[in-house]
Structures are given as structure tokens and as C-alpha cells.
Amino acid sequence: MGIGELAMNVQELIRLGVPPGEATRRGIDFISRYVLKGLDRSQLPGLLAEVVGNPTGHVEDPLAGEFAKALIRSPKPLRPAKASWRQWGTDLEPEAVNQMARACQLPVSVAGALMPDAHVGYGLPIGGVLATEGAVIPYAVGVDIACRMKLTVLDLPMRDMERRRERLVKAIEAETRFGIGSSFGERRDHEVMEDDWSVSPVTLKNRDRAWAQLGTSGSGNHFVEFGSFSLTQTVKGLEPGEYVALLSHSGSRGTGAAVCEHYSRIAQERHPELPRELLHLAWLELGRSEGAEYWAAMELMGRYAAANHALIHRHLAMHLGLEVLLDVENHHNFAWKEHHAVDGAEREVVVHRKGATPAGVGVLGIIPGSMATPGYLVRGLGHPGSLSSASHGAGRLMSRRKAQESFGWEKVNRLLKDRGVHLISAGIDEVPGVYKDIGQVMAAQADLVETLGRFDPRIVKMAPAGERAED
Helix, strand or coil: CCHHHHHHHHHHHHHCCCCCCHHHHHHHHHHHHHHHCCCCHHHHHHHHHHHHHCHHHHCCCCCCHHHHHHHHHCCCCCCCCCCEEEECCCCCCHHHHHHHHHHCCCCCEEEEEEEEEEECCCCCCEEEEEEECCEECHHHHCCCCCCEEEEEEECCCCCHHHHCHHHHHHHHHHHCCECCCCCCCCCCCCHHHHCCHHHCHHHHHHHHHHHHCCCCCECCCCEEEEEEEEECCCECCECCEEEEEEEEEECCHHHHHHHHHHHHHHHHHHCCCCCHHHHHHCCEECCCHHHHHHHHHHHHHHHHHHHHHHHHHHHHHHHHCCCEEEEEEEECEEEEEEEEEECCEEEEEEEEEECEEECCCCCEEEECCECCECEEEEEECCCHHHCCEEECCCCECCCHHHHHHHCCHHHHHHHHHHCCCEEEECCHHHCHHHECCHHHHHHHCCCCEEEEEEEEEEEEEECCCCCCCCC
């Protein structure tokens, strides 16, 4: 049974109201054994419904017995009626699908969507979009609050990217920092540090650390890259053509993580009724002080993450004496107050995009691939079913541990050479093979975004091997 078929069956369990946890795991085991025995798959949905509807009548069944017993032992579902949600893409991890469905069981949830790059996260899956009413979920925003993409097109001739490669490498090394706790000895200035950092005790306490890390890139899947950029439509006055561009990916660094940890703990304390599987989906009511505090801190982290990118791009352009021809940027770990049609009526909801790109009508965004595969400049189509969202990248195929077990640098370096990529530094857990096919991901969301340009990495810097991931 393939991953896609298993994911569909997991969705069927969720639709039938099977509680998360042991019951769902036993249900998946029952499905797998049923299929392995070569039994009639067309009968499976009906049989599942029978077991869920009358578990006591199936406890002696050699195939379904353990599933039935788990159903009897399980607590009742959080609520029988679930928020509706849609999925883009196939062959998604069953547990990522399960996480999305569980999120839509929350009393505050009103709608959801799962993007084609989705994989398992804490609480909400990466690639999960969740609309709630009057509440914000810290872990549905993510640990790296306001993780962000920024693309700058520069007036550097294409031929100089290879001819002046060492100069570009030195510029990256000089104008940002990578790694846990990385900072500048001589601090950089940005007006964000003049904002009110007392909106939360966490941001106030971490203001000095945030200032030291201003303009840095962190670790994990964060990067700074020079590459060739092919623009196919006029964007902000820039005509179609081939250009050199700078692309960066990073977020709010240690301060954003501290905000997430603090308010997630408070949310979990406020909701002791949640089962273990839903603890990371604990929410804060926006009408209460903790929710308002988190929201203000989240928005400050959004401005801070934008400032990090602004400084990286500004200083690199200044270092090289280049002019900026085009700027595009977007968050993808954030929550927004937006108006969407829910159950036939338009209303204000809080849209969490955890590893998902805003894709409202005409909204520009950047969807990267990997260090050796293309990324794309896109324009949103405003699909209502996706809550005007799209993927935030290719999406991981495997864990970092699995990547370290599966790849070696000798083979990877040959691939990078074939693709014309000069890698300054990175961990083996970020090589191209750990990511899904970006072409397939983009094809799966052709109804969510329109492609305007393609970025191909040529000079790439990420945190060195051995750094703990911050993404």
C-alpha cells in the first residue's frame, strides 16, 4: 500500500471520528493488515464504519479486534463536528494528514488546508493552514516566528557571477552570520530596535540578544544565495529577462523561539483538557491578556525578521556597489487577521500559515526549492479553498537523522558540480535529496499561484555541519 493510499485511509478514520492517539494507530495497523492479506479493498470503508459504529461487536475479530478495543478505551473525540479542510498534492505523510485533521477538531477551528509540501511538525504540520475564530495557536505559527523569504534582483551582469565568484563569496561571509547564537561584534542598526519591545516580558528580556543577532541568518534550512533569475513577466516595472539575484531565508532567531516557547507553555496550562496528541495545538484567546501579548510579540517578531533580511540585502548590495532592481519578500510562519468565507458567510478569522506562503489575489511570494534546485517567484490566485495560501518550498522527504544516514558528501558534491552550484557551507541534512521534487510541488498547486520567474542557485551558504537546526 502506497503512502498516498494510506493517507486517504487515515483521512477516512478521521472522518469517521476515530480519536487521535492509540485508536488511530490501531486503525492504521488494521488497514495495513487488511490490505496485506489481499482482501477486497472496496469493502474496507464500509468495514471501518462498522467497527467505529459498534466496536464492542468486533472485539473478537482476528483482524479488527485490537482496533475495536482501542476505540472502546479511547476518550470521546474533542467534538463530533469538525472544521472542513482541503488537501493539495498526493503521497503526503499519513501523520501530517492526521495532524491537519486533528487541528480541525479544535473548538476554535473553522477551516483548514494542507499544502503539497506538507510534512510532520509540532502540532500543526509544516505546510498546514488553519483558520480559527478569536484565538491564536503559538505552535500553529511555529517556533521560528515570521520565518521569511526575500529576493533582490541586482544590476550585476550575468557573466560576472562566475567571473567574480570569490568576491561574491567574500561578500556573503562578511555581511551575515550563520549558526546558533551567531551575532555581529559590531551591532547593526535598524529602526525596528526603536519599536516598543515591552509589549511582552519575553521580547523585553531578549531585546539585547535580538539586537546582537540583527542581520544574521541562523541555522537549519536558512540560507543566503546568489543565483541566476529568469523573469518571464514584467514585475514592479522590471522587464522580463535574465538577471543575477540574491535570495535569503531566515526568521526571528532566538527571540522568536523564546516567544513561542513562553506562550505555548501558557496556552497548554490554559487547556489541561486537551489530550497529549493535541497539546501543541493549545490556543490563546485574543480577548485575554495572554493572547493579546502573544499577538503583539508575534507582530514585533515579524518586523524584526523583515529587518534581518533588509540588512543582509542592503549590506551585500553596498559591499558589492550594486543597485537593487527589484525586491520581493514574504513571511511563511505567521498568523493574520483576514476575511474569508466560512460555511457560506464571510467573517474575520485568524489564518495561521505554518510553512505556507500567503497567496491572495495578486500577492507576490517566493517558493524556494533546495541548494541545487530552482525556486520560484509567484503571484497568488486567491483560491478560497486554500485560504489564499500556497506551499513555502519543496518540503522535506526525510528527517535530519535519516538524511545523515542516507547521504555522503562525495556523491552530493558531484551533483552540485553538475548543477553549477558552489557551496560555501551546509550540513548533509540540507542536501537536495532530502527534499521533494519542487517541480511536482509546483504542478500540484497550479490553481493556487502563477509562476512569474525562476531562481537557480549558483553560490550557496548555510550553517556549517553540526549546527542544531533553528527552522
